[in-house]
Amino acid sequence: MANLSISRPLPLRNVLITDDFWSAYIRLVRNVVVPYQWEALNDQIEGAEPSHAMRNFKISAGLEQGEFYGMVFQDSDVAKWLEAVSYLLETGYDAELEQLADEVIAIIAKAQHADGYLNTYFTLKEPNGRWTNLAECHELYCAGHLIEAAVAYYRATGKRLILDVACKLADCIDQVFGPGDTQIHGYDGHQEIELALVKLYQTTTNERYLRLSQYFLDERGKEPRFFEEEFHRRNGQTHFPSLDMVFDYTYNQSHLPVRQQHTAEGHAVRVVYMCSGMADVAAESGDLELLEACRKLWTNIVSKRMYITGAIGSMAHGEAFTLDYDLPNDTAYAETCASIGLIFFAQRMLQIEAKSEYADMMERALYNTVLSGMSQDGKRFFYVNPLEVWPDAIRKNHQLNHVKPVRQGWFGCACCPPNIARLLASLGQYIYTCQGDIVYANLYIGSEMTLDVTGQSIIIHQHSELPWKGNVRFTIEVSAKTSFTLALRIPNWCTEPSLTVQGSPVQLAENVRDGYVYLTREWNDKDEVEWVLPMEVRRMKGHPHVRDTFGKVALQCGPLIYCMEEADNGAGLHQIVLEDEDEHQKHFEQALLGGIQTLSVAAKRIRSEDLGHKWGEQLYSANIPHEWEPMTAQFIPYYAWANRGQGEMSVWIKEK
Amino acid sequence: MANLSISRPLPLRNVLITDDFWSAYIRLVRNVVVPYQWEALNDQIEGAEPSHAMRNFKISAGLEQGEFYGMVFQDSDVAKWLEAVSYLLETGYDAELEQLADEVIAIIAKAQHADGYLNTYFTLKEPNGRWTNLAECHELYCAGHLIEAAVAYYRATGKRLILDVACKLADCIDQVFGPGDTQIHGYDGHQEIELALVKLYQTTTNERYLRLSQYFLDERGKEPRFFEEEFHRRNGQTHFPSLDMVFDYTYNQSHLPVRQQHTAEGHAVRVVYMCSGMADVAAESGDLELLEACRKLWTNIVSKRMYITGAIGSMAHGEAFTLDYDLPNDTAYAETCASIGLIFFAQRMLQIEAKSEYADMMERALYNTVLSGMSQDGKRFFYVNPLEVWPDAIRKNHQLNHVKPVRQGWFGCACCPPNIARLLASLGQYIYTCQGDIVYANLYIGSEMTLDVTGQSIIIHQHSELPWKGNVRFTIEVSAKTSFTLALRIPNWCTEPSLTVQGSPVQLAENVRDGYVYLTREWNDKDEVEWVLPMEVRRMKGHPHVRDTFGKVALQCGPLIYCMEEADNGAGLHQIVLEDEDEHQKHFEQALLGGIQTLSVAAKRIRSEDLGHKWGEQLYSANIPHEWEPMTAQFIPYYAWANRGQGEMSVWIKEK
Structure with a gap:
């Protein structure tokens, strides 16, 4: 094992953000997002899907009567909220919030079993089903989020209760999983425990946690396949019948040992969480082979499978990567959480090797997809961040079922909103x-x-x-x-x-x-x-192998990717062609969308007024030339899209 | 009711096809397709999904022991085969084939119940379930195909046995369905009986069949909704749980009374079969309101919802229409059967009003999508006929799951191959x-x-x-x-x-x-x-509202739409841009794909040799200009694509 020189982020408390742009978002997290999410976790938001997440903990703790409700990974929403709260407490004292967190922690602690086990789904719904369906049931994933929250809360407040809960849970897991004859030789369907255990190791210096993380990483992809074995052991019982989490090996990256994976396959969030854990273990243990695998996966993602907005995941099915250069703009999955995970991965690689490409990518994902994930008022969220939207088609063409033309209040699967909150609340760690x-x-x-x-x-x-x-x-x-x-x-x-x-x-x-x-x-x-750092408007092209960007350009100015919206340009954005010249007018519009810079570019578009007359009921013709009229195409930063109602949006625009 | 002047096709026996182009196809149907399909119906094709269709009839007839196997509409494959055989017999005596057909007819007749009922799925699988799930179970659809086959066989041979079976079945249906208190006020989930009953009326002159057809048409879309009522009567039992055939009203065009439908919604084959029945009833009864509805649906389809190849159905989910001008090339459904149904509809409209647009459309669908549906050897078929294919993406991107890069041997749902056979065998009726x-x-x-x-x-x-x-x-x-x-x-x-x-x-x-x-x-x-009729190569444009054709052209020469294939042009068809000039070289290549005309057009493409050097691991860049090299783009007729292994294909090509 090599001895790597790792650069570390500073404790969050050491970095006070005083930024004109970001301070507003962090205030929003503090004043709106986190309180709103607390209401959501407690089912107090009218019209939104109930979360039931806090109720699940209270029932498990014996404080209330009732049944489990929600996704099998509902616990993680509370953990991510608590993690965000911890970062807010570390960067700004708030007695009331700390009191609330302490109350939540007390409930969580009460929900923990004597042996350290902690998961409300299995406690309430399948008390005899513990550790029988790792492929689908997110037990270690939820544990990982709880550990991350515990570490964050301990670092923020110095209070040990939740850290002790986390250690007890990690010890329980360490007893159950491992190479021993009586242990389960397995790993979770959704990576997260791996990176969490390294945080716990960093905080406690207990090396068992680091070893356990590495164990989980190296078990993945071994044959015979663990998910199939446990599937047969539980007689084929399936939790998510519509997804094939057991036999679709790439979905959860169990198709190959992680050290042999050179391309990003399957569920995008899982990939980048896994990579973060791999980089963590590589950094802490000096495991150069693992580091080399990280580099290969990184390169594959950023050079062949990433949208210009820093989004990843080209298809809805399996929320997954597809193949090199397959980056459709309209049917993109481009999950907010996946870009957050990409930032986690980038930050870890940056700590191992100080190369600007990692920080460039953090910036790209942060200013574009992460911010796009949340509305200007902090109350509505995108799970999916497409680069092209035609709202009429979303309503009628099932291929776009996963896309929403406007941000939504809360999701049944509410991974993204609390993930945005914890990232923004801890932004100081990334500077x-x-x-x-x-x-x-x-x-x-x-x-x-x-x-x-x-x-x-x-x-x-x-x-x-x-x-x-x-x-x-x-x-x-x-x-x-x-x-x-x-x-x-x-x-x-x-x-x-x-x-x-x-x-x-x-x-x-x-x-x-x-x-x-x-x-x-x-x-x-x-x-x-x-x-x-002069910010010129840059006409970005995609690699010629990318079919969906060929013949088009995207405007970038500084770290921001821009887009056209129907609100500024009318409908039919596909009929707009940018002129060849390179003049781009910038305007800062204080009153627009929280204050944004807009761009104006000379363009032409199809004259629409006589289309009906000229085309009549013809759908195809050799004889009707396009008639163009000049226009000024208006662009806004991508992150600010869909804050003015429904309409078309497009990042990639045709160029003459 | 008006008295319409209807032009009629001649009896098939009166039209002998002696065409250089089409005779070969019809010989193929006679010598290969129909024998091959007979083998398929009898499960004699190695490696193909079993059909079991003939076995189902034999078991129902008490001639063999066993259980039903196959789709709920498996019977219709036998009927469509018999219909094709009938047309072959009408245009060319074949004692052996007629004998085989007589044997099949004897089996079908034996499978009929004393009361006229005839359906092997319900006979064998749900003997008490008759007429309880019209939404999903295709009972009247199968009856319709049997009636069409019976009419065709009677016309071809003058033998009454199968016609009597059909009349007895139609009489049974006429007793069960209708406005009477003890009758079911319903209609089938898949239109077909409507047009079949008109054929039976035309052959027998029994007006009850015409009235029953009109009854079925006019019940559709009434409230309260029949499919919901029967759903509750059978306690919510569902046959196709993955499809929502009961509550997705547009899927089966029950969202509105047919006379009020102005846009083509839902399952494309159902729409055009329904329209064919509507036109039939309008023609026979002089129902101008019904005719007007046909005209509106026709116009909507051909002016806003049809591919240039005469294909219809823009999405796989529900095999359905989506919205005006939504015509994606790669994710198209474009089912072969739907284009065949569009030809049925066009032919009927043409009989009512002699306007060339109907015949133009028949020709378009026939020379392009219908022919594309079958391989040059008559043994492999496309269900889905995309206008753009990237085989690597088909393997990896689930959005393209329904698309096959090469024709397949036989399908579990084998509607298309026998549909092609019956259309080509009866081609003389369309001239x-x-x-x-x-x-x-x-x-x-x-x-x-x-x-x-x-x-x-x-x-x-x-x-x-x-x-x-x-x-x-x-x-x-x-x-x-x-x-x-x-x-x-x-x-x-x-x-x-x-x-x-x-x-x-x-x-x-x-x-x-x-x-x-x-x-x-x-x-x-x-x-x-x-x-x-000079055939110039025409550069066709799509209506500017069609997003997926904008900035591109398709080449058409005579009735044929052309495409580029990787076999002729290498990979990366999206990187090819046609030059502006209008010179197109035609070559007739006798040895290629059964003898085809190819087109050569001046174009340019991205110089690929230094792409790796120039782009390295960059995915997006503002600084790398495209370098072009001149090329001659080679086109083949669309119908002949995918006969030389897997490769990229594209109909719509960028134009300078």
């Missing part, structure tokens, strides 16, 4: 990583970060005008001269960045490695570093 | 129609047609070079001078037709009505009429 005396600035988000470098406390103030302008200023606060290296990511969307330190230009070429510029010096108090 | 002393030539297919006009026997020899050349010659054979009108359809694909009678040019303009040129004269023996 910087540190390794020895190197501080990596990965994301340009206004913030105040405190850390110790070689015994010296420093504060880095970041002021950022992203995503609207590429001006970023770092001010160093030190009590005495301090030597350290500030490594700044050069965003992949910027072709002519310029950097000054204390007003003096820095020659980038000689200081750049893997997309980061390294500034090593003795820093004085109030030293300033300024990035000027 | 001419007559009304009084007007003979309409609707299709240009080499043939010898005999008829009596005002007591005088005439023969019309047609010699046609379609689909490769637009030269058609009619030679009139009369024993004495005879006055009649020959009305010739002007094909919609021909812009500059020229016509001569006895070598003298005919001024078309003054003799044209609704797309037919009327030649009224006293004809002498050996009089010749010559059509020169």
